[in-house]
Amino acid sequence: MRLIQFENADGQRQVGVVVGAQVQVLHDARNTRELALAAIRAQHSLQEEVLLRGSEPGPDYATLLQQHKVLPPLDHEDPAHCLISGTGLTHLGSADTRDKMHQHDGEVEAGMTDTMRMFKWGVQGGKPVAGQVGAQPEWFYKGDGSIVVRPGADFPVPPFAEDAGEEPELTGLYVIGDDGQPYRIGFALGNEFSDHVMERRNYLYLAHSKLRCCSFGPELRVGELPRHLVGTSRIKRNGETIWEKEFLSGEDNMCHSLANLEFHHFKYAQFLRPGDVHVHYFGTATLSFADGVKTQPGDRFQISLDEFGAPLVNGIGESAQPLAIGQVRTL
Incomplete structure (x- = not known):
């Protein structure tokens, strides 16, 4: 599993999973630090936390990179x-x-x-x-x-x-x-x-x-x-x-x-x-x-x-x- 942090069209932070050419946007996840702390407190892995949040289809990954919308992970x-x-x-x-x-x-x-x-x-x-x-x-x-x-x-x-x-x-x-x-x-x-x-x-x-x-x-x-x-x-x-x-x-x-x-x-x-x-x-x-x-x-x-x-x-x-x-x- 590969995660990114990025800015959406409104300038808001989101966390996504890279799946091929597309980013799957996680529900209720503002950044990877909070995601990791939630996994620690729940005593399960980060990957389990990601799967529990669920996701929906998001933007094209190459476009995010080209527009410099991808943040440090x-x-x-x-x-x-x-x-x-x-x-x-x-x-x-x-x-x-x-x-x-x-x-x-x-x-x-x-x-x-x-x-x-x-x-x-x-x-x-x-x-x-x-x-x-x-x-x-x-x-x-x-x-x-x-x-x-x-x-x-x-x-x-x-x-x-x-x-x-x-x-x-x-x-x-x-x-x-x-x-x-x-x-x-x-x-x-x-x-x-x-x-x-x-x-x-x-x-x-x-x-x-x-x-x-x-x-x-x-x-x-x-x-x-x-x-x-x-x-x-x-x-x-x-x-x-x-x-x-x-x-x-x-x-x-x-x-x-x-x-x-x-x-x-x-x-x-x-x-x-x-x-x-x-x-x-x-x-x-x-x-x-x-x-x-x-x-x-x-x-x-x-x-x-x-x-x-x-x-x-x-x-x-x-x-x-x-x-x-x-x-x-x-x-």
Whole structure:
């Protein structure tokens, strides 16, 4: 089952199930967060909740996408209660790209880089047996719900950015129940959009490089994640594909289990506030930046994976006006 959130002709929010070319509109469902909380309180699955609500034929899906009426598949009416985060060095093959970024002029300054050390910790202990805690992954914060760009829309680029690069990933989408228990409601395609030039200067700048907008969706895939997934990441410029590459995901292609990544996120009590939404990026091993691609305003990213329905498409917008120095005032 694949769900979307969208705006109807009157600008009202609705939730739909994607069935072929058409959207089946759910009865009495304003958003997926409330739908998930209702399922939690009723102690049954999200899919059961959807079936209980019932639906009726709705709009053409392709038209909604073309008109940019499709919203992110999970959000919170108060963006401050939606946390966007992620983990890196999680996929087999991801270390090579990152390791080269964190070397200087192709040379390792003092033996093995910290990037490669952390990756090896994941390979050795990222998939513990059930009930045991595995190696801790790299973790980063991106922002709250205010940084999320809807499918089809352009990414705003801050004036101080040195790069505007895509990261094709899967995201886990979560709602915290009334009792503080995290519930994964499904998965979505994601573009984690980062500043790789800034990160390359020094790996300690990674935290800065991640504070950019992002996008996920357009569809929420309900249920378990297939163990082996093969998708495609593309960049188009003036209608022509200038770069295209396959990317792999699913646990068979990762050095950490999903359960281990989820544990090391939700082990922090501040992430267990009832009603909050969490969007967590699981990492990638495929970047156009690693192949020397320099993106520019007007470029369009397309991330596709058959098991997730329609591709996630976003563009690069123009840079915003620069901020003034000394903007903080003393009261």
